[in-house]
Structure formats: structure tokens, C-alpha cells
Amino acid sequence: MINSKVFVLISLILTLVGCSGKDDMTLESKRMNNAFKLFEKAKYSMLSGNYRSAVEYLERLDSLYPFGDYSEQSQLNLIYSYYKLDDQAKGVAAADRFIRHNTKHKDLDYAYYMKGLIYYSADTGFGSDVFSSPLPEKDTENARKSFESFAEMIRLFPNSKYAKDAQLRMFHLRNQLAKHELFVANYYMKREAYQAALARAQYVVDHYPRTPSVPYALHMMMTAYDLLDLPEKSENTRRVLLLNFPGFKG
Numbered sequence: 603m604i605n606s607k608v609f610v611l612i613s614l615i616l617t618l619v620g621c622s623g624k625d626d627m628t629l630e631s632k633r634m635n636n637a638f639k640l641f642e643k644a645k646y647s648m649l650s651g652n653y654r655s656a657v658e659y660l661e662r663l664d665s666l667y668p669f670g671d672y673s674e675q676s677q678l679n680l681i682y683s684y685y686k687l688d689d690q691a692k693g694v695a696a697a698d699r700f701i702r703h704n705t706k707h708k709d710l711d712y713a714y715y716m717k718g719l720i721y722y723s724a725d726t727g728f729g730s731d732v733f734s735s736p737l738p739e740k741d742t743e744n745a746r747k748s749f750e751s752f753a754e755m756i757r758l759f760p761n762s763k764y765a766k767d768a769q770l771r772m773f774h775l776r777n778q779l780a781k782h783e784l785f786v787a788n789y790y791m792k793r794e795a796y797q798a799a800l801a802r803a804q805y806v807v808d809h810y811p812r813t814p815s816v817p818y819a820l821h822m823m824m825t826a827y828d829l830l831d832l833p834e835k836s837e838n839t840r841r842v843l844l845l846n847f848p849g850f851k852g
Contacts, residue, residue, distance in 0.1 A: 634671065637663060641672040644679060653686040674700075678709060681716045685723070690744075693720040711759035715768060718751030722771055742782055749775045780810035784819055796826045817843060821852035 644659035660680040663672060677700050684693030697717035704710060724744040752768040752775075759765065787802035799822060806819035820843040827836035843850060 633667065637667040637670045637672050640666075641676060644676065648679060648683060653683045656683045657687065674704060674707060674709075677704075678712060681713065681720075685716060685720050688723070690720055690724050693717075711755055711762040711764055714751055714755035714758065715762070715764040718748045718755065718768060718771070721745070721748035721751060722775070724748075742779060745775050745779055745782075749779075776810055777813050777815070780806050780813040780815035780819075783810070784815045784822070787819065787822055791822065791826065794829075796830050800826045800830075817847040817850040818852065820847075821850070 640659050640663040644656045644663065647653070647656035647659060657680065660676050660683060663670075663676045664680065667673065677696065681693055681696045681700065684690075684696055694717055697713045697720065700707075700713045701710065701717075704713075707713075721744045749772055752772050755762065756765050756768055762768075783802050783806045787799045787806070790796070790799035790802065803819040803822045803826070806813070806815050807823075810816065820839055824836050824839040824843065827833070827839060
């Protein structure tokens with residue numbers, strides 16, 4: 603009788619375990635199917651150019667299934683969608699999160715690149731189509747952060763397929779940052795703040811040595827030294843200008 607009871611109990615346990623296993627499999631299957639549907643809806647929205655809708659699906663996917671099969675790609679898609687919506691804060695935060703949690707991912711270079719691109723395209727006058735003359739009060743923080751992000755990507759992934767584009771954007775950023783400093787120096791010159799103008803012009807020479815702004819910065823330094831009655835320094839600067847830019851005419 604005891605053996606019979608034990609047999610019935612074991613059978614009952616095995617039955618319950620089997621049902622539980624099937625329930626777990628069914629639940630996981632539903633989770634995967636729901637995640638897939640959200641991912642496909644987001645992808646279709648992106649292809650349709652409806653990035654606001656894509657963000658809604660991707661954020662829901664990231665919230666409900668943060669560790670699923672579509673998690674990493676959905677995070678990358680979310681970065682791009684934020685970029686297309688000009689949502690700098692969320693785009694940078696998403697890129698930083700991906701970089702922090704996926705240090706060995708095959709698309710890590712893309713996250714760095716997109717971070718640089720988000721800063722690059724921010725409304726600061728340094729975007730690809732907004733190369734207007736910078737104003738003295740213009741904030742250059744985004745341009746500098748963009749340069750730093752691109753530089754970090756190239757340092758870590760010199761053979762990345764995004765490296766060439768990043769280098770071109772860095773070239774433009776350097777030129778624009780130098781142009782900004784020179785514009786501010788000229789601003790000070792017009793207000794007879796010659797020491798401040800000298801400092802800005804010297805910064806261009808020291809930090810942006812291979813940009814078109816350098817000869818103009820040297821010429822401004824020469825003029826400022828003359829106005830400050832420092833003829834020896836003015837003459838030394840003139841020699842540097844003629845030696846490096848013999849055909850320059852300010």
C-alpha cells in the first residue's frame with residue numbers, strides 16, 4: 603500500500619512538473635512572439651520615416667523585454683530614431699547606455715559614431731548644412747563633444763566603416779572651432795580689448811595649427827602687439843607669418 607501511494611505521489615509530481623515546463627515554454631514563446639511583433643512594427647515605422655512611432659514601439663520593447671533576442675538591435679535602432687527626431691538628450695543617453703553595457707558588441711563603433719553625429723547635428727551652427735559665421739556668444743560645447751566622440755571611435759576602431767566619415771566631420775569641426783575662436787578674437791579687437799584678443803588668437807595657433815584660420819590669427823596677433831606697443835613681439839610674429847604663409851595678404 604505504501605509503495606502504491608509513493609508511486610501515485612511521484613506520478614503526480616512528474617505530471618505537475620511536465621505541465622509547469624509546458625507552461626514555461628508557452629509563456630516564453632508568447633514573450634518572443636510579442637517582442638518580435640514590436641520589433642517588426644518599429645522597423646516598419648523606421649522604413650516609413652515615422653520615427654516617432656518607431657520610438658514608441660522601441661521604448662516599449664526595451665521596457666518589456668530588455669534582455670531578449672531583439673534587445674541590442676532595438677537599442678541601436680532607438681539611438682538612430684532619436685537622432686532623426688533631433689532628440690539630443692535621449693539620443694546621447696541611449697548611445698552612452700549601449701556603450702556602457704555592450705563593451706564587446708560588434709556594432710559598438712556605430713554607437714560611438716552616432717553619439718558624435720547627434721552632437722554634430724545639434725542646433726549650434728556646426729551642423730553639416732549650417733556653417734555660418736559663429737557668433738561670440740555661440741556655445742561650442744556640442745561641437746567639442748562631437749569631435750571627442752568621433753576621435754574616441756577612431757582611436758578604438760581605426761578600421762571602422764564609419765571612420766572616414768568621422769574624420770571628414772572632425773576636419774570640418776576643427777575648422778569651425780578655429781573660425782569661432784578667431785571671430786571672438788576679432789570681437790575683442792573691435793572693443794580694444796587687445797590682451798583678450800591676443801589670447802584667443804594664440805589659442806587658434808596652438809590648438810588648431812592646420813586650419814585656414816591660423817594665418818589670420820597670426821596677423822591679428824601682430825596687429826595687437828603693435829597696438830600694445832610691443833614691437834619686438836610683433837616683429838617675431840610677422841616673421842612666423844611670412845615663413846609659414848609667404849603669400850598671405852591680410
